[in-house]
Every structure is written in C-alpha cells, then in structure tokens.
Amino acid sequence: MARPGYLMSAWPWRSAAYLLSGVVTGVVVLVGIVASAVVGGVFALALVGLPLLLCTALAGIPVAAVERHRLRLIDPGPAPGQHGAPGEPGLRAWLTTRLRERATWRELGHALLFAGLLWPVDALAFTAFLLGPLSVVATPLLMAVFGEAKVLKVWLVTTWPAAVGFAVLGLLLLALGAYLLGVAAGARAGLARLLIAPREADLGARVVELARSRVRLVDAFEAERRRIERDLHDGAQQRLVALTMTLGLARLDAPPGPLAEQLAKAHAQAGTALAELRELIHGIHPKVLADYGLEAAVADAADRSAVPVDVDLELPGRLSQAVEAAAYFVVCEALANVGRHSGASRAEVSGGHRDGRLVLQIRDDGRGGARAGEGSGLTGLADRVSVLDGRLSLSSPPGGPTLLRVEIPCGPAS
Numbered sequence: 001m002a003r004p005g006y007l008m009s010a011w012p013w014r015s016a017a018y019l020l021s022g023v024v025t026g027v028v029v030l031v032g033i034v035a036s037a038v039v040g041g042v043f044a045l046a047l048v049g050l051p052l053l054l055c056t057a058l059a060g061i062p063v064a065a066v067e068r069h070r071l072r073l074i075d076p077g078p079a080p081g082q083h084g085a086p087g088e089p090g091l092r093a094w095l096t097t098r099l100r101e102r103a104t105w106r107e108l109g110h111a112l113l114f115a116g117l118l119w120p121v122d123a124l125a126f127t128a129f130l131l132g133p134l135s136v137v138a139t140p141l142l143m144a145v146f147g148e149a150k151v152l153k154v155w156l157v158t159t160w161p162a163a164v165g166f167a168v169l170g171l172l173l174l175a176l177g178a179y180l181l182g183v184a185a186g187a188r189a190g191l192a193r194l195l196i197a198p199r200e201a202d203l204g205a206r207v208v209e210l211a212r213s214r215v216r217l218v219d220a221f222e223a224e225r226r227r228i229e230r231d232l233h234d235g236a237q238q239r240l241v242a243l244t245m246t247l248g249l250a251r252l253d254a255p256p257g258p259l260a261e262q263l264a265k266a267h268a269q270a271g272t273a274l275a276e277l278r279e280l281i282h283g284i285h286p287k288v289l290a291d292y293g294l295e296a297a298v299a300d301a302a303d304r305s306a307v308p309v310d311v312d313l314e315l316p317g318r319l320s321q322a323v324e325a326a327a328y329f330v331v332c333e334a335l336a337n338v339g340r341h342s343g344a345s346r347a348e349v350s351g352g353h354r355d356g357r358l359v360l361q362i363r364d365d366g367r368g369g370a371r372a373g374e375g376s377g378l379t380g381l382a383d384r385v386s387v388l389d390g391r392l393s394l395s396s397p398p399g400g401p402t403l404l405r406v407e408i409p410c411g412p413a414s
Contacts, residue, residue, distance in 0.1 A: 006182070011074070012179075012182060015073075015178075015181040016130050017073055018074050018188070019185055021073075023122045025063075033112070033115050058108075060108035060111040061104065064111070067110070067192050067196055068080075073185075075193065079193060079196070081197070082103035082196075084097065110195040121188070122184075125184040125188075128177075129181045129184065130177055133174035136169060136170030139166040140167050240274045244267065247266050247267040251263040251267050289328050293319075294315060294319060294328060295315055298331050299311050307338050307345070308346050309348065310348045312348065312350040313352065314352045315352060319358060323388060323408050326384050326387070327406065330360065330362075330384065333380070335349075338366065341366075342366025342368075343367050348364075360406040363402065364401060365400055366402055368397050368402050370394060371396075378392075381406075388409065390407055390409065392404070392406050
C-alpha cells in the first residue's frame with residue numbers, strides 16, 4: 001500500500017474480492033452451523049444427534065481450508081495447516097487425532113467467529129469503501145436515466161453541475177476507499193492467520209525440523225569420520241606396513257653401496273609416512289575413545305601433551321558418540337593451544353556429568369590474554385560445541401590464569 005502504483009494495481013480489487021468472498025462464505029457457514037445445531041438439538045436424545053454434533057465440532061476444518069485458499073488473494077505467504085497425520089489408517093483414528101488436536105478447536109473458534117461477526121464486518125467494509133463511492137461516481141448516469149439522483153439516499157441532485165461535482169467527489173472517495181479496503185482486508189487476513197495458521201507455529205515446526213536435521217547431520221558426520229578412520233587403518237596403513245617391511249628386507253639383502261643407501265633412505269621415509277598416518281588416524285577418531293570412552297581418551301591426550309596436565313574427570317559411564325567426540329576434540333585443541341600459545345607450566349582438565357549435561361573445564365597457569373578470532377581455534381571449538389546445543393565460555397585475563405568451560409547437553413550415561 002505504500003507504493004505509488006497501488007491504486008493502479010490489482011491489490012484494491014483483490015482486497016475487495018477477499019471481503020466479498022468472505023461475505024458469501026460467512027453466510028454459508030452461518031447457515032450450516034445453525035442448521036446443524038437445530039437438527040442436533042431436535043435429535044439430541046437419539047443416536048442420530050451424536051454424528052450431527054460431531055460434525056458441528058469438526059466444522060472448523062473445512063472452513064479453515066477455504067480460508068487458507070482465500071488468503072492467497074492478499075497474503076503471498078504460505079498458510080499451511082496445523083494438523084498432524086493420524087498414527088493409524090481408518091476413520092476412527094482420524095477422528096480421534098482431530099478431536100485431540102488444539103488446531104481443530106482453534107479452527108472451530110474461527111468458524112464460529114466467522115459466522116457470527118466477521119462476515120458482517122466484511123459486508124460493511126465492502127459496502128462502505130467500494131459500493132458507496134461507486135454509487136456517488138454514478139450520479140451523472142442516474143441523472144441521465146431518471147432525471148434526478150439521490151446520493152447515498154441523503155442528497156437529492158437535480159442539476160448537472162452538482163452531478164458532476166458529486167462524480168468527482170466519488171472518484172476521490174473511491175481512491176480513499178481503495179486504501180481502506182486494503183486496510184480492512186489486511187486486518188481481516190491477519191486475524192484469520194492468527195487463528196488458523198499462526199506464523200509462530202510454522203516457525204516452531206521449522207525450528208524442530210532444523211534441530212532434528214542437525215542431529216542427523218552430526219550422526220552422519222561421526223559415522224563418516226569413523227568409516228574414514230577404519231578405511232585408513234585397514235587399508236592404507238596395512239599397505240604402508242607391508243612396504244616398510246619389504247624395504248627393510250631389501251635393505252638387508254642389498255650389498256653395501258649406493259643402492260643400499262637409497263633403500264635405507266626409502267625405508268626411513270616409509271617409516272615416517274607410517275608414523276604420520278598413524279597420527280592422522282588417531283586424530284580422526286582415536287581407538288581409545290571408541291573402545292574405552294572419554295575418560296581414557298582425555299587421559300591419553302593429557303599424556304601426549306607438551307605441558308604436564310592433571311586430569312580429574314569423573315563420568316558414570318559412556319555418553320553418546322557425538323558428545324564424546326566433540327568433548328574429546330575440544331580437550332585436544334585446548335591442550336594444543338596451551339602448549340603453543342600460553343607459556344603455561346601446568347594445565348588441568350576437570351569436569352563430569354551433572355544434571356543431564358557434560359561439563360568440562362580446561363585450566364592453565366599461562367600468560368592469559370586468549371581471544372577468539374586470533375588464530376587460537378576458539379571459534380572452531382565454539383562452532384563444534386554449538387552444533388550439539390552446547391555452550392563455551394572463556395575467561396583469560398592478561399597475566400592468567402585461563403579457564404575454558406564447556407557445557408554440552410546429553411542424556412544419562414550408559
């Protein structure tokens with residue numbers, strides 16, 4: 001409505017069509033509800049009254065479906081239904097599901113409000129903002145046919161100058177009415193959407209689906225990482241071991257000379273490649289984490305740290321694979337940062353399982369001053385934790401000490 005070309009666009013007419021169709025639909029809904037109530041009341045003592053009352057309770061469903069189609073006239077946004085699929089096939093399961101849903105009763109309330117109040121408001125807006133100005137614009141035509149015209153049943157016009165003046169006034173009222181039609185139709189559609197297709201419900205459903213898809217992606221990522229680790233361990237590593245052994249045997253059989261020296265160099269390079277591959281496999285998904293859990297993996301990472309690390313981690317059992325993997329790599333990256341940047345003489349890893357959350361604290365006595373986004377890897381750690389709805393907090397004042405705290409929601413340990 002704020003655009004300059006609104007009056008020349010189709011939106012005023014679409015608003016008028018929305019209001020007019022609301023009048024027609026509202027009259028049909030009112031007649032249907034009144035008829036169902038009367039017939040159901042007459043036969044209330046007989047069994048035939050129960051199906052009629054049940055149909056009345058479910059009357060909001062088709063009314064809401066029609067309203068969603070009507071919303072397309074003035075609301076380009078989708079208006080999906082809020083009903084769920086029945087758990088079992090058959091009419092009984094469908095009726096049970098619908099009667100238990102909150103959306104069914106919201107739509108029934110919308111149907112009752114539609115039949116009792118909304119369609120008269122639509123009729124009033126349509127008449128006042130469109131039919132009224134059109135009747136004023138038609139004053140010269142009425143003068144030509146009847147010789148006089150009574151504008152809005154109030155002013156009697158008998159001269160052509162007055163008729164032309166009223167026609168010009170009618171055009172101005174028609175332009176104003178076009179905007180008022182848009183306001184009325186927009187408010188009417190907003191109320192209908194609030195009752196039968198609230199955007200918050202759609203947003204909530206999308207959030208739930210995003211959370212589920214994120215969990216599926218995390219599980220798929222962990223499965224793929226374990227597959228890569230298994231393929232490297234059973235494939236490339238075994239071939240490198242065989243190559244190293246072959247080069248070692250060839251080196252023993254070769255006579256002293258340039259050939260023996262080249263074989264010794266190749267044997268040393270193969271050993272280095274094997275060591276690097278083993279380190280890579282260990283970094284992808286360490287076997288100790290898969291076999292013995294997070295406590296053993298953290299203790300192993302502490303033993304391999306360049307800085308002495310005290311471990312005080314108590315877990316009642318195994319956690320989910322995604323949580324254990326994320327926690328392990330957070331600890332490894334944090335200890336690597338301690339060794340590279342902090343200048344600490346000692347570090348400590350502590351924590352446990354508390355109130356459905358895994359809590360880890362990595363502390364060091366270094367110089368402090370750690371900040372995210374300065375090559376410390378803290379941004380990556382925060383991203384890894386946030387995937388699991390976890391939180392990462394850092395306290396690192398200049399001069400130290402530095403405390404990294406991680407909380408990851410998880411189920412009970414098994």
